[in-house]
Amino acid sequence: MEGLPTLDCSMCVFALLGCIAIVAAWLAGRASVRHKPSSSSRTADGQARFEISDPTSPIGHLGAAFTSMAAKLNLGDMEREDIMRALREGEERLQTAQDVAGLGVWDWDHQAGKIAWSPQMFSIMDLDPGAPDLFRAWLNAIHEQDRERMEKELGQLLRTLEPRTSEYRVVRPDGSIRWLLMRGQSLPDGAGKPLRTVIVNLDMTASKESEARERVLLGLSDKIRDLARPSEILMTVAETLGRHLGVSRLGYGEINHATMILSTLADWHADEMPDATGQHPLAPFGPDLCADLRAGRTVIFEDALRDQRAKDHVATYEALQCIASISVPLVKEKELRAALYVHSAARRQWTPGEIELCRDVAERTWAAVERARSDARQRLLINELNHRVKNTLATVQSIAAQSFKAENPGVAQEAFEARLFALSKTHDVLTRENWEGANLHDIVEEALAPYRREQTERFAIGGARLQVPPRVALPLAMALHELSTNAAKYGAFSTDSGRVDVHWDVTETADGEKVTLRWREQGGPTVHPPTRKGFGSWLIERGLTRELAGEVLLDYQPSGLSCTISFPLPKVQWSGGEDVVVSEAAHI
Secondary structure, three states: OOOOOOOOHHHHHHHHHHHHHHHHHHHHHHHOOOOOOOEEEEOOOOOEEEEOOOOOOHHHHHHHHHHHHHHHHHHHHHHHHHHHHHHHHHHHHHHHHHHHHOEEEEEEEOOOOEEEEOHHHHHHHOOOOOOOOHHHHHHHHEOOOOHHHHHHHHHHHHHOOOOEEEEEEEEOOOOOEEEEEEEEEEEEOOOOOEEEEEEEEEEOHHHHHHHHHHHHHHHHHHHHOOOOOHHHHHHHHHHHHHHHHOOOEEEEEEEEOOOOEEEEEEEEEOOOOOOOOOEEEOHHHOHHHHHHHHOOOOEEEOOOOOOHHHOOOHHHHHHOOOOEEEEEEEEEOOEEEEEEEEEEOOOOOOOHHHHHHHHHHHHHHHHHHHHHHHHHHHHHHHHHHHHHHHHHHHHHHHHHHHHOOOOOHHHHHHHHHHHHHHHHHHHHHHHHOOOOOEEHHHHHHHHHHHHOOOOOOOEEEEOOEEEEOHHHHHHHHHHHHHHHHHHHHOOHHHOOOOEEEEEEEEEEEOOEEEEEEEEEEEOOOOOOOOOOOOHHHHHHHHHHHHHHOOEEEEEEEOOEEEEEEEEEOOOEEEOOOOOEEEEHHHOO
16 A cells, blocks of 8 residues: 555565574474484475475474465465556556546545646646646636636535535636536545545536537527528628637638639628638648648648648738638539638637537538529529510510511511521520520520521621620520621622621720620622611610610611620629629529
8 A cells, every 4th residue: 555665575485484494403403313304495486395304393393384384475475466466457447447538536635635636637637747736727727607616616525525516617728628527525534524535527528519519500500591691691600600619700701713712701700800801812821721722621720830831821820810720611523612711819729529510510501602592593583584574575576566567478477487586596595594694605696697608607706705694685686686687688698708797895884894796797788878767777776775775876888787786784793714704693
């Protein structure tokens, strides 16, 4: 037992053997004249054994007693070794069980005024075993919201023999929080007063984080269920998760895979932190971060100031007060699309539960935003379809009324059918794009396709790859059909040498983008201004002006008709890095 002197059994045996040998020698000397000499030997296990020629002699009796005593002493030594081995194995099993279960043990000896902690307790608290005052170190590490309560709990435990159980949080030196379940009981002395107190602390952080994760996810689902706008969803997610984790910043942004530029869509931050909305290149954060995000790996920093991955980019992390961080990428179809980022202004050891929560929230946020965008697109398409159906019926009614004014019924029917066919071809283009818009090049191509010849190129098309919304595509397609029909009857397409050039460009104005399309005929017969304007001219000039809020200029030059159409492009934006214009309807 600790503190008590221990005797080495082998030393005792040798000392006793010496004494017996002296006595035996004295007795042997006295009996040597009357008895045959005796002999001694050792057994295979080293045990001393005396062989006495005359067992009835005094020395024979002494030898027998010595042999019996030696055997008992040897048996006691073996038993002691078995007991010590069992104790060592039991201690190892106990330490392993405490490690696996996350148990930290106190032993408070009130009489000696000393506190002893198990190694697991130091590990749970992340404290130095050489701390001079363990009670003060424990009390200072308790979360400020639990400290007063736990100090009272411990005081009650020391004054009673009843067991007590409490949950509390401790804040480790790295800022991470651990949840502990304390179970303690005092043991009595002979008078029934507390002699010592044994306290067991169970680390239940993992289970607590699992419960908290489920609460956060369920709470988020309830909050965003009725939200329709992606911006509202993202800000709700960022604020809820940011406050739960107690971080300085949490946000969500979309990423251009080629340029690695993050466009912030939501940025929640603590009051003292600056706003960080806008576009941010990720290259200044280091190549390791960019490579991991592109590969779909979550990037975790516990201390960027000491992390080798950020050693040449520390200034960037310091400027953003991003010392610890979690970045969860969202990779779809092998391209990095977005990321959820978490920033802490101080060094922090993230728990597995916190990392898993961020991953879950990122995936659910992506799904919620995509669902909201899909719903918005669907609503837009339904409204657009309703509007288009009404306008199409009105257009067909107008086409019929104007076409059948002709004196020749056959000509009127041919013109009416041709115009309906042009309208249906434009609908085909829009259907291919799910009624989200149509490519201007495809609209022009459809209008001029009937006049293509295998041997001779009759027309040229040029301009930016421009996507226009349905309310622009339909009237523009009808106007192009009227221009191409007029060219076939009276203009460039009426001769073998004639050709048509169609070109457009997009310019920036104070009110947004403006499209200018030019139709120019050449090589046809000499052109004369018409004495009267028919339905085709009316459809081009008045129809486009009314439908597109644009301007139309028809110039009847002798060398060929020239038509310039200018109109604002409704709510468009240039897509990342390409010569394409995309309507807002395609990216709600």
